[in-house]
Amino acid sequence: MDLLDRIALAASIVLPPVGFVLGLVASARGRAYRGWSSAIARASLWVAVGMTFVFIVAGVFLWSEQQKQLADEESAQAAAAAHAALVEESAAFCGALAGSPVLATDAADFGWPAADDPAGYVPAISAYAASWQGLVPLAPAVIAEQVTSASAQIDQIVASAANLPEPHRAGDLLDLQAVAEIEAVQAHVTEYCAPANTGE
Numbered sequence: 001m002d003l004l005d006r007i008a009l010a011a012s013i014v015l016p017p018v019g020f021v022l023g024l025v026a027s028a029r030g031r032a033y034r035g036w037s038s039a040i041a042r043a044s045l046w047v048a049v050g051m052t053f054v055f056i057v058a059g060v061f062l063w064s065e066q067q068k069q070l071a072d073e074e075s076a077q078a079a080a081a082a083h084a085a086l087v088e089e090s091a092a093f094c095g096a097l098a099g100s101p102v103l104a105t106d107a108a109d110f111g112w113p114a115a116d117d118p119a120g121y122v123p124a125i126s127a128y129a130a131s132w133q134g135l136v137p138l139a140p141a142v143i144a145e146q147v148t149s150a151s152a153q154i155d156q157i158v159a160s161a162a163n164l165p166e167p168h169r170a171g172d173l174l175d176l177q178a179v180a181e182i183e184a185v186q187a188h189v190t191e192y193c194a195p196a197n198t199g200e
Contacts, residue, residue, distance in 0.1 A: 005040035012048035020048035086192050089140040094193035096138050100131055112176055115169040122162050129158045143188045146181040153179045
């Protein structure tokens with residue numbers, strides 16, 4: 001009987017349900033043959049119950065971790081798909097920026113023309129404003145409002161500059177840098193336009 005008791009205890013650790021059944025059998029046979037069940041047989045029952053609980057907790061934990069990993073993977077795939085969709089939607093917009101100084105990321109003046117531009121200051125800034133106007137119908141939906149607003153404000157800056165007797169680039173540039181929407185558009189360009197498409 002001692003062998004069955006030991007088997008029941010070992011099974012209780014490795015296979016708790018089997019160990020529990022063997023523990024019951026060992027306890028019953030012990031009472032039948034000796035009048036009492038051994039400590040090992042009784043211990044196998046408690047060990048089986050405890051190990052069953054441990055296995056359940058471990059199983060739930062592993063399942064939840066697997067579900068979390070699957071959710072993270074799905075989220076990453078969805079984010080990648082959304083990014084790719086925005087890149088595709090922005091293709092025409094980005095293409096229009098090719099070779100254009102507008103939104104040049106290496107310039108603090110956003111590509112605003114110099115006061116001594118060969119074409120003349122007012123014609124140069126008018127061309128700059130026209131470049132922004134051309135971007136409005138090409139802007140992806142996510143920045144369409146910002147591009148439209150920035151273009152309108154740049155038109156106002158150019159209109160004011162054209163009425164001055166002398167160029168005042170520093171003041172015009174301050175007005176341009178106050179157009180908050182430009183930074184939002186520039187951030188979109190940095191994220192969704194390939195460097196080859198932005199003239200950088």
